[in-house]
Amino acid sequence: MGILDGFVFLFSQPTALFFVALAAFVGVIVGALPGLTPAAAIAMLLPITFYLDPLSALVFLYVIGKSGRFGGSISAILFNTPGTTASAATMIDGYPLAQQGKSGKALKVAAVASVFGDTTGELILIFGAAAISVYTSRFGPPENFSIYLMAFVVIGSVMGRSITKGLLSTIFGALISLVGLDPMTGAPRLTMGLLELENGFSLIPLLIGVFVMSEVLIRVESIDSDHETQRGLSKGSDPDANRMTWSDFRRCLPTMFRSAGVGSFIGMLPGLGSSIACFVAYGEERRRARNPDEWGKGAVEGVAAPESANNAVSGPSMIPLLTLGIPGSTIAAILIGVFTIHGIQIGPQIFETAHDLIFGLFAAGLVGIALYGLIGFFGGPIVGRLIMYMPERIIYPFIFITAFVASYSARSSVFDVAVMIAFGFIGYIMRRYEFSPAAFIIAFVLGQSAEEAFRQSLVLTDNGIWIFLERPVALSFMGVGFAVMLFRAVQKRRSKDKTLSADAQ
């Protein structure tokens, strides 16, 4: 059985186990730090993984992604500031609980719900991905191109507030990925005569620029007016009020179960992430609740629902990556970089070509969930105190320098550092004007493969682009993409009409 092989492979590699434990701890801290997302931390740590074996490299970044999602709940509950967007809904009931002196209870509920949701998602990944990959491994270039096209349209439509801006982000991400020598003919394209661009833009400076440097630029603006000095742990001295009782667990269990389902389903859809899952689950559970009046004032179910949902996203978001070769989330897009660096071809064939590695990664996911659960359950308040004493004025200058050194270390190239700064500014502008940096990066990662599939498809036929319409599977994937875009457009139009009529009243 694959997962047992994975555990054997993982436990035979002490270095990988060490990195699982380190990632569980680092992820919780990073997630709890407001502003620094797990994706940004992973981007900064990516160059370090060049020096590790493939399993250690993958588990390190994968588990940071998982524990980072949970870590966000710590600052949401204790400081009323979500560490990540995924924990924004946790704040609604988590902070009132902390104000009532029950921060310990809220943190324990968050830890248990996160572990429950994440384990559910991970099991779906373990048993679902391999089964789906048997079917998707039969796809040829036309089907693959239609999958890429679907991914571009879906990710562009659903990531961010505006469909037009999302699609523009996707188009420019794909365009930037084509800079450099053409892989088929060797002709230079879009290089503007610069020799350094003939190898194209490297993923690492781009990632660090768009996710890390842009965050530093946003923070430098707000540092004076920030809540840094207002942070403080709310009262929580009564030990009885800070326990998670059996009755709390029983109250939360159905909520956690349903929310894990919601999160897992949302996770499987490319582009939709934890931040959407947490609000959908929170809204749905509040609607179903027998005690709706308590919600928003400190209901434990109000903490369990978003935490279970946002962590359940983690595992299933890897399914599109492993079965179709398309990353469903930013973290999955970064993991493509790790696979590529270590010479592992991503896609459905990975279950055959790197069986032990993939199941070792899944096993590490389960171990990582248990570890961050323990850290969160017993050490949540300690992490909170640690964050309280970490002044942003010191942290962000170090993040700034780390961004430089990490960009340089990938290829020992000063040009890459300049690229990182330039894309840091582009990322800043994208965030300022509500474009989607995540869609931009995912399109950048997929751009070259999409072009390869497109050109291979056209070589296979004399009918030109009609080949994509002649193959039913390819046509279906493209249909799904455009249906999602249409659905999103109708949804946006309705919500805009509602807002305008509310404004008019």
Next chain:
Amino acid sequence: MSRINLEVRVALVLVVIALFFLVQAYLSDVYSSSTVGPRLLPMVLAGLGAALGLIYGLIALFSRPSLEPTPNPEAPTNGTLPTKLVLLLGIGFLYVLLFEMLGYALSTGGVLAAVLVVFGNRGFLRIPAISIVGTAIYYFVFVQQMGVYDPQGWLFDVLDVGK
């Protein structure tokens, strides 16, 4: 400047960038006789980018502004860039220059001190102390442990002193 004006300007910039890419793709030195050549997809994407940029601009121009303020905390309030941000970007590009000129240690120490000041840290002893300790940590992790190539400063390199 109103938000609509800003959005129209952003759309215009995007159209210009897309057209620039379109021209660059068209001018690519291509020897392929195939119709599916290396410049096909870049041209298609750049064309789509320009068209979508135009649509975005038109939507921004003709959309009715909501009476409610935009709920996005990161959304722009005006079209100017904050001074600290410009300063930080300037320090960033200066770091790139200093890195090759003065080598790793001096450039990193100096830049870290400058960034600490930009982020509002004060103190004659505190800033140099943090910079020196920080630079040493980075040197240990990246150069000593990871073996990252440390370029020698062509003007002066503090790590050369005593060699």
